[in-house]
Amino acid sequence: MQYKIGVMNGDDIGHEVVPLAVEIMKASTTKYNNVAIDWVELPIGYKSYLDCGETLPQHTLDSLKYMDGWVLGPIGHAVYPKNDPKAINPHPIIRKVFDLHSNVRPSRSYVNVNSVQNDVDLIVVRENIEGFQPDRNVYAGTGEFMPTSDLAMSVRVITRRNSEAVAETAFKLAQQRRKKVTAIHKKSVFKMGCGLFVESCRNVAQKYPDVLYEEMHVDTSAASLVMNPQKFDVLVTTNMFGDILSDLTSGLVGGLGMAPGLCIGPKYSMAQATHGSAPGIVGKEIANPYALIMSGKMLLEWLGVQNKDSSLLNASQLIEDAVNHAIKKGMVTPDMGGEATTKEMGKAICSYVSNVHV
Numbered sequence: 292m293q294y295k296i297g298v299m300n301g302d303d304i305g306h307e308v309v310p311l312a313v314e315i316m317k318a319s320t321t322k323y324n325n326v327a328i329d330w331v332e333l334p335i336g337y338k339s340y341l342d343c344g345e346t347l348p349q350h351t352l353d354s355l356k357y358m359d360g361w362v363l364g365p366i367g368h369a370v371y372p373k374n375d376p377k378a379i380n381p382h383p384i385i386r387k388v389f390d391l392h393s394n395v396r397p398s399r400s401y402v403n404v405n406s407v408q409n410d411v412d413l414i415v416v417r418e419n420i421e422g423f424q425p426d427r428n429v430y431a432g433t434g435e436f437m438p439t440s441d442l443a444m445s446v447r448v449i450t451r452r453n454s455e456a457v458a459e460t461a462f463k464l465a466q467q468r469r470k471k472v473t474a475i476h477k478k479s480v481f482k483m484g485c486g487l488f489v490e491s492c493r494n495v496a497q498k499y500p501d502v503l504y505e506e507m508h509v510d511t512s513a514a515s516l517v518m519n520p521q522k523f524d525v526l527v528t529t530n531m532f533g534d535i536l537s538d539l540t541s542g543l544v545g546g547l548g549m550a551p552g553l554c555i556g557p558k559y560s561m562a563q564a565t566h567g568s569a570p571g572i573v574g575k576e577i578a579n580p581y582a583l584i585m586s587g588k589m590l591l592e593w594l595g596v597q598n599k600d601s602s603l604l605n606a607s608q609l610i611e612d613a614v615n616h617a618i619k620k621g622m623v624t625p626d627m628g629g630e631a632t633t634k635e636m637g638k639a640i641c642s643y644v645s646n647v648h649v
């Protein structure tokens with residue numbers, strides 16, 4: 292099978308972890324003769340701004356249409372020039388343009404990795420293009436505005452279409468796992484917004500009688516996730532709640548470096564770790580590449596499922612095996628309790644992939 296995968300490094304530690312993740316994806320997929328992948332590097336972020344005056348060149352957006360999926364590194368938009376319309380935060384636009392409605396964010400604990408909780412294996416499925424996020428929740432303009440200098444308003448958008456779409460993603464994932472979905476909401480207060488979200492989840496739940504469905508208030512879930520994360524399998528929730536809870540769940544298993552992610556839409560999928568560009572650790576060789584590498588693994592798995600391509604599924608499993616091996620050997624970065632540099636950890640994973648017999 293023939294695929295095209297886009298590669299966008301993003302900013303700051305993106306330039307350190309994305310090339311390693313892509314090298315590992317290449318090493319795993321070239322193991323299988325019947326898989327051919329065209330890897331296409333595309334400019335984005337601050338480097339692109341310096342090179343060609345735009346953080347999201349039209350050429351990049353146009354090219355993504357011809358990809359099967361892509362890898363996007365973290366974006367450090369906080370330092371982009373404030374008053375230049377060409378210095379925009381690119382990732383909400385990409386999520387919106389390509390209808391990447393579901394953001395799948397797993398958190399898993401490992402025996403040999405520093406973590407607050409053990410035996411954690413859960414996924415937060417976060418709605419990705421509406422909710423409270425004002426930079427993506429309206430067609431034109433912004434979902435936030437100030438009628439006076441002393442009054443700010445933020446509008447939250449909840450649609451039946453996206454709520455059902457994200458619930459579908461959650462139930463499909465749960466079917467492959469421990470068969471439990473928890474819808475997280477605050478419908479006691481947001482009677483219409485969270486009410487519509489929960490109603491949509493209930494509708495979708497009826498199509499999956501083999502999956503146990505439960506509901507939980509977001510505040511209750513925050514405490515419950517800290518105290519008993521083991522009782523969760525797949526959580527599904529609206530954009531802002533999911534943004535916050537997925538950082539919380541990453542904290543349970545070792546921090547943001549342990550938090551991969553995949554943004555999924557009807558046609559395209561984007562590997563994008565949960566963490567930001569972490570400018571404070573750039574160049575120190577301590578950025579944990581786990582999140583980006585496992586995001587890449589998730590992309591290959593998604594493409595394998597979509598295209599019924601067992602070679603891609605095997606390639607994605609190979610990456611997971613290699614990551615497990617590196618963790619077992621302690622070839623991990625300091626945040627995971629090891630002493631390896633970013634490159635050493637990436638190279639250890641890559642060499643396992645390259646040398647193992649398939």
Ligand code: ATP
Nearest residue numbers: 547548566567568569570571577578579580582626
């Ligand atoms: P954003 O606003 O885009 O979500 P942020 O700036 O709030 O991002 P991050 O950049 O995600 O936050 O990082 C917060 C902190 O987490 C960093 O300062 C760093 O210490 C840690 N961190 C994030 N990603 C990694 C990583 N891959 N490896 C090691 N530490 C990381």
